Amino acid sequence: MQEIDIAVVGSGIGGSLISALNQAKDLVLFEKDSNVGGCASTFKHMGAHFNTGATTLVGLEPNSPLQNIFDTINFKPNVIKSDIALCIIQGDKIVDRNSDFEAFLQDIDKHYPHKNNRIFWTRMQKLDNVFWEMKSIYFAKYSLSGLINSTKFISQMALSFNISLLESGKNYIDRTLHGISDEYLDFINAQLLITLQEDAKNLSLLAMALGLSYPLHDVYYANGGMGTVIKDMIQNIELHKNECIENIQKENSKFIISTSKDTYKASKVILNSTIYDSAKLFSDKSIQQYYNNFEFNDRSAFVVYVKLNISKEFLHHYQIILKDFLPMSISKSFFVSFSDINDDILSKSGLSITISTHTQARLWSNLSFIEYEDKKLELQEFILREFLCYFKEIKKEDIIQIFSATSKTFDRYISRQNCGGEAISFKNALSFPTCNTPINGLYNVGDTVFAGQGWNGVAMGVSVLNKELNG
Numbered sequence: 239m240q241e242i243d244i245a246v247v248g249s250g251i252g253g254s255l256i257s258a259l260n261q262a263k264d265l266v267l268f269e270k271d272s273n274v275g276g277c278a279s280t281f282k283h284m285g286a287h288f289n290t291g292a293t294t295l296v297g298l299e300p301n302s303p304l305q306n307i308f309d310t311i312n313f314k315p316n317v318i319k320s321d322i323a324l325c326i327i328q329g330d331k332i333v334d335r336n337s338d339f340e341a342f343l344q345d346i347d348k349h350y351p352h353k354n355n356r357i358f359w360t361r362m363q364k365l366d367n368v369f370w371e372m373k374s375i376y377f378a379k380y381s382l383s384g385l386i387n388s389t390k391f392i393s394q395m396a397l398s399f400n401i402s403l404l405e406s407g408k409n410y411i412d413r414t415l416h417g418i419s420d421e422y423l424d425f426i427n428a429q430l431l432i433t434l435q436e437d438a439k440n441l442s443l444l445a446m447a448l449g450l451s452y453p454l455h456d457v458y459y460a461n462g463g464m465g466t467v468i469k470d471m472i473q474n475i476e477l478h479k480n481e482c483i484e485n486i487q488k489e490n491s492k493f494i495i496s497t498s499k500d501t502y503k504a505s506k507v508i509l510n511s512t513i514y515d516s517a518k519l520f521s522d523k524s525i526q527q528y529y530n531n532f533e534f535n536d537r538s539a540f541v542v543y544v545k546l547n548i549s550k551e552f553l554h555h556y557q558i559i560l561k562d563f564l565p566m567s568i569s570k571s572f573f574v575s576f577s578d579i580n581d582d583i584l585s586k587s588g589l590s591i592t593i594s595t596h597t598q599a600r601l602w603s604n605l606s607f608i609e610y611e612d613k614k615l616e617l618q619e620f621i622l623r624e625f626l627c628y629f630k631e632i633k634k635e636d637i638i639q640i641f642s643a644t645s646k647t648f649d650r651y652i653s654r655q656n657c658g659g660e661a662i663s664f665k666n667a668l669s670f671p672t673c674n675t676p677i678n679g680l681y682n683v684g685d686t687v688f689a690g691q692g693w694n695g696v697a698m699g700v701s702v703l704n705k706e707l708n709g
């Protein structure tokens with residue numbers, strides 16, 4: 239039996255970042271799939287490469303949590319800055335979201351006129367700026383240092399944001415953009431759904447500000463696919479791909495780890511499996527109970543992958559907002575990411591496109607096989623029809639591959655049905671999962687524990703975990 243100091247279970251953004259930070263240690267990174275990166279991986283299908291889920295990389299500004307980690311490990315990802323962060327199309331309205339705040343505001347005033355637009359969007363930007371300038375971001379339980387640092391962080395949050403933590407986003411919208419049209423509200427909610435998996439009524443004002451300000455930051459495109467960033471970052475780490483962790487047994491101060499290939503003994507285990515999928519790895523009832531206490535977050539994604547045989551220049555990212563909900567979906571919009579025309583891997587012999595929308599995991603798991611296949615095709619065809627209406631330069635004949643993934647597909651490949659975790663708020667803070675657990679030596683990392691989803695959200699959690707891990 240191989241003895242190791244740290245076993246990291248999963249090579250998603252969280253598992254890979256924490257492994258890279260601790261690469262000098264006796265550490266093994268296990269990944270059940272043949273690709274690294276989880277939701278941020280890139281896979282090959284019938285000769286063409288596709289981004290699985292994540293397509294935008296935000297967080298490369300100096301002193302952001304992600305850039306701080308990249309600086310520490312001396313890593314420069316192979317990325318290019320997108321000229322426009324995101325182009326949002328709603329009917330005949332087109333809004334380019336980018337870091338030029340005044341240009342964005344002009345578009346907003348043109349398409350969604352309201353006398354308080356400047357007040358609203360300036361407040362969003364200010365709250366976002368104050369948050370990212372905070373130095374004491376920390377949230378961990380079950381350790382003295384964790385509790386002390388979390389208390390400092392919460393006090394600083396209360397001082398800096400006071401009412402913005404308690405007021406709901408929707409309330410602030412009603413107060414500031416009173417009489418807002420349904421169309422404008424859909425525009426706001428569609429963006430919140432992609433950044434925070436929620437709409438304004440379920441978010442605090444602060445969370446809404448962070449979600450809406452996402453495209454005001456520089457957005458980067460990963461050359462060769464998002465999985466290439468992960469692959470490059472972990473190249474010096476002992477990586478065991480295609481090796482699934484099947485059972486973990488606590489034995490005195492160590493963990494006995496049984497995988498699909500071998501057995502290991504580790505002093506510390508860091509799980510990059512979601513908080514909802516971790517109980518099944520243990521036979522110990524008290525550990526199972528810890529994980530089973532978290533209520534499953536049912537938000538998931540439906541993703542359509544398209545390969546074209548043509549190469550034309552498009553922006554990297556578009557969001558199309560429709561009037562009604564998509565079938566089987568909890569969203570009125572879908573997000574389209576094109577490979578860069580100069581990307582030698584993704585755009586080889588034609589563009590690669592990843593299109594995603596939001597669904598509920600349970601909707602798919604409760605269907606019979608035939609119903610599942612029918613509904614999957616129905617949603618794929620619906621999205622394809624709408625996509626072709628909005629991108630008239632692309633013809634159906636240009637498509638050489640099209641297929642899609644539901645929560646069941648995600649489960650098969652990366653052992654998770656849900657996508658993203660809950661947004662932390664004052665209401666759920668006490669029960670919100672943190673990187674450390676009541677079990678000595680057992681940690682979690684990724685988007686279902688603090689701080690949340692996406693590169694920067696997960697990186698924030700990784701920074702806290704790294705401090706907890708290394709005292």
Ligand SMILES: Cc1cc2nc3c(=O)[nH]c(=O)nc-3n(C[C@H](O)[C@H](O)[C@H](O)COP(=O)(O)OP(=O)(O)OC[C@H]3O[C@@H](n4cnc5c(N)ncnc54)[C@H](O)[C@@H]3O)c2cc1C
Nearest residue numbers: 248250252270276277291292293294483652684685692693
């Ligand atoms: C459709 C979609 C689009 C998105 N778009 C963006 C975007 O544009 N930008 C952005 O920043 N974020 C985006 N996100 C969110 C982002 O991708 C996720 O928040 C992030 O990738 C999650 O990282 P994680 O660390 O939680 O790991 P995960 O992605 O959950 O990866 C966990 C890894 O652990 C492995 N694993 C699990 N169990 C085991 C086991 N028992 N043994 C071995 N290995 C195991 C899995 O195979 C997987 O590789 C998107 C998400 C989705 C679904």
